[in-house]
Amino acid sequence: MLCAATFAAAQSAPAAKPQVVVLATGGTIAGAGATAANSASYQAAKVPVDKLISGLPELANVASVRGEQVFQIASESFTNEHLLTLGKRVAALAAQADVNGIVVTHGTDTLEETAYFLHLTVRTDKPVVVVGSMRPGTALSADGALNLLNAVTVAGEASSRGKGVLVVMNDEIHTGRDVTKSINIRTEAFKSPWGPLGMVVEGKAYWFRAPVKRHTLNSEFDITKLGALPRVDIAYGSGNATDTAYKAFAAAGAKAIVHAGTGNGSVANAVVPALRELRAQGVQIVRSARVVGGGFVIRNAEQPDDQYDWVVAHDLNPQKARILTMLSLAQGADSKTLQRQFLEY
Incomplete structure (x- = not known):
């Protein structure tokens, strides 16, 4: 005592x-x-x-x-x-x-x-x-x-x-x-x-x-178990957009491309065929938005994401969407797992 x-x-x-x-x-x-x-x-x-x-x-x-x-x-x-x-x-x-x-x-x-x-x-x-x-x-x-x-x-x-x-x-x-x-x-x-x-x-x-x-x-991610991260690139949407950047990133080895789209992650008509083709080749396509200040990309709005097997970034901006996509693909995730992770993280 x-x-x-x-x-x-x-x-x-x-x-x-x-x-x-x-x-x-x-x-x-x-x-x-x-x-x-x-x-x-x-x-x-x-x-x-x-x-x-x-x-x-x-x-x-x-x-x-x-x-x-x-x-x-x-x-x-x-x-x-x-x-x-x-x-x-x-x-x-x-x-x-x-x-x-x-x-x-x-x-x-x-x-x-x-x-x-x-x-x-x-x-x-x-x-x-x-x-x-x-x-x-x-x-x-x-x-x-x-x-x-x-x-x-x-x-x-x-x-x-x-x-x-x-x-x-x-x-x-x-x-x-x-x-x-x-x-x-x-x-x-x-x-x-x-x-x-x-x-x-x-x-x-x-x-x-x-x-x-x-x-x-x-988190299901662990820095102590991570090796090299896969290449993920960001392509910026705008008026008069073309598919040049998307194809170039894929040719350079990108495993996924984050589309920094206008509005609700919108994709210009001239770009859609290339993104569908890249997805068919195994490149993950993530629709994010270039808008600032809140809101989020709604799945199957603007584009038929289920049909195209694309992923939406929810409320994450393009640069953060790139981070999550890299980590997910480093673990061998498919598009369904990646979509779940965008909603959970």
Whole structure:
């Protein structure tokens, strides 16, 4: 039995800080401009992770933080191989008992794709938070420092567990499934069509909803079992569209083509015959939509998907549809399985 003095000491002892690892991959959050006035023109991926962490002493108030430099690239150059390398490192860290949360710093151009990939493949309930910035740290009103502090705060909070991979930007907490970059020059660039999960206000996370689609521990995908990912390409629909891009992608080895269609994933009459022919040759055809801000592609509306054996991407945008399609085909899925997965994930 504890004596009164021992009990009082235990009650007054400060709680142990969460252990958070920052995995750096480059991007604007590690960028530098020529002057403080350069917020949109700068060089990405210049500042190493140790300098990012040491330049933000406030991090020590919310967690015990250490960093690893996984890559130092601008995110438009993120390849499938980068996704696999990063995902396996995140999974390895998540399996360590001495790691409570993981933050991935990332360029904003493909941040949403990486976040969704991790959301689908890392089998953990520990918080994994992806973060970037819209302005380099050298700019007036740079947003990276607060974004990183907020990301570490969320990664270290027990309330963040089990919510899948999160994206923290501009004081908002988004699910990696929904969030997308909708603006390219303002700090409120990242939006979710169904709204954020919560907010970070003065060092505390406030939650308003939780994701209901399958992810992380409930996912049938597992980063530790993934090898090379099959080629999946995106072709953009527009007025006066032709079948040139679709045929070229298939000839180059694409196992699936995501059609970024107008409206309800519509396909121009001039393109339909080529897509039917490609499907007959074994190429999966996925109808997504280029529209921004919500809604989803309805199966057997605009096109007879059942008849053509095509798949609809539901509410996933083309770039996220590519991620899910790659993972599905890596496991040898047929069109029926792929369609199920689009509805469940």
